[in-house]
Amino acid sequence: MQTWATVNRPEALMKDWRVPREADARRIRQVRGDICNDHVSLDGHTQINFCSNDYLGFSQNVQVCEAIAEAASRYGVGAGASPLITGYTEIHEALEEALARFTGRDCALVFSSGYLGNLGCITALAERTDTILEDRLNHASLLDAVSLSGANRKRYAHADFEDAARLMSTDVALLVTEGVFSMGGDIAPIRELAELAHANGALLMCDDAHGLGVLGEHGGGVLEDAALGQGEVPLLVGTLSKALGAQGGFVAGPHGLMEHLLQYARTYTYDTALAPPLAAAALESLQLLESEPEHLERLRGNIDYFLQCAQQKTLPLMPSRSAIQPLLVGKASAALAISQQLREKGFAVSAIRPPTVPEGSARLRITLSACHTHAQIDKLIEVLGTSDKLLT
Template sequence: MAGPFAHLADDLESIRQKNLYRSRRVIQSSQGVHVQIDGRTLVNFCSNDYLGLAQHPAVVKAFKNAVDEYGVGSGSAHLICGHSVIHHALEEELAAFTGRDRALLFSTGYMANLGVMTALLDRSDAVFEDRLNHASLLDGGLSSGAKFKRYAHADVDSLAVHLQQATGNKLVVTDGVFSMDGDFAPLDDLSRIAKQENAWLMVDDAHGLGVIGEQGGGLLEYYGLSQADVPILMGTLGKGFGTFGAFVAGSETLIETLIQKARTYIYTTALPTAVAAATRASLQLVIQEAWRRSKLNALTQRFKCGAGQLGLTLMPSSSAIQPIRVGGSHTAVALSNALFDAGFLVSAIRPPTVPQGSARLRITFSALHDEQHVDQLLDALGKIMHD
């Protein structure tokens, strides 16, 4: 290819040669335990709909009713005329659910993370991030203009050294449940060292809220941490809650600061009102139906036990995310394709999403799976991995 994009074609070919090329599978059905692709029905083991709420009748009904009353689009940004009574009610309910003064809706988790860090930090400040943080957290820290340091994964001692050398405002940022590994951040120790060094602590609990803890309060409930321990909490709505969007929860001062200064909040159209209505319904299910978390935990434990019997090496995870590290990208893709042929949808996760040499199969569970699904997946893995 000639012209200004010639080098892009070369880059794409290089990506292909390294087995890192990304492609999309076209889903021909609704989201759920079973999905249709190319006319085939597969058991889905790569969704983040952990509690199985994306197709729940009460959530769907709330969405439809709100569309009839409020229409499809929100019409504008929150600060113009897009902030409806439904948005406001959801924010108040999320604040109560997380035990915080206030909550603020964002259109996506990516926008929430960028908005928080660019609003709170400038060049005189410093931000410290776990090496395995989600891309949106890393991008938020880099976009803030603050001095940017990455500490060794879950290594509080490494973080402490960096904090002691810093000046200005200091923000420590971590995932709660790490999305590609499934392990938990040591939030109790991170909170302790952040307080000791007069730093803020921000936790992105996208994969914990609704899923972890007896009440679904996520990693903060798991560790028994309050707003004073973790001043900034970000949560997404498209995973445990089964809908779409995100929120930040914290003090009155934090939320008002974000309303005034977070560009990704100020300069974008508000979440559709119907999505907020659906989320209010799903939030009630998260609170009331603890059996979903119990079942999810039971299925995860069944898989871990079966994987151990098969001699499969799982990464250390106590969450519904159960990765099998296989090393090379070519191997990960080949195993994912073999599982697809056997009737299972399991993603191959490759660099740059994960570090070089740590490509993996990322297996995730839903409360809508049953024991038979787990056993069938184990049978398929046993045959494919030992081929």
């Protein structure tokens, strides 16, 4: 059959439109229907959701939803323009001030996603003649940002401070790490990296997308947990799309650096500003995080409970005290099979496979939320405990 593609595309380009041949590597989507607390409907099957990054359940919080509706009626649904034209509203300004206060930084700049925050920040700061040192398993947005910057790249072994120290040199302008790693749930050796950066005159950048709203006494993330301020870690990147339950991203840091980003971050200048209702939602979530500590307490209680039960069943936990609790499986096919078994028993747990994680380290990425009950965690652990693929 002749399609538009076969008629119009030269053969050379057609080759690029391929999908992975191995079934294990192919990505598929499931259509999500309603979501209600800890339940999600995927392809029409209602399941208990153990794969969302909405760690505090704020994406469905009544006050957050009301803030969205009110902001839409005041400012419109979309921002209508870049923040440097007319897209920067009072809500964006209030959100940036709240984020700066919350993170203990001079100021914050809100981007329309965390991905674009990372791209904008690194490309605005690094020149082709600079060197960037980064964790080998950093998130794709950080890896892509370094590639796009054209800077010389050095990658140290995952979360390995000694390897970072071995590769450090005086030409390193930026040292880049995640705070809580998105696919492992483990935490960067952030104190040691801060000392290393300081001793070598490099700027330390920490993307704590998965630590904010989860770790630290007030949910201030890995940096609050390690008592590291702006002086030690000048650049903090966060997302509004995980514990804050909304969408968007931000970079927070000293005045001078933030002003530089405002002038030169191309993903800030040439992107429509974050939709005002989403900025309002993130602001409301941030206020809830500060005024209602019970959400964070419930999440912490669930993480502790999961760890305790999983240890009793000797499940192959990876080292993590965050809301991301992966179980190491190894083969992609086995991870997919367990994920399917879980789905049949009513649990949504995603199988994470290469190239997202290194070859041979496919895993089940279980994420906990403040909405889960202990009974749901018990049931999940019980089902996992019966999986022969997981225990052999």
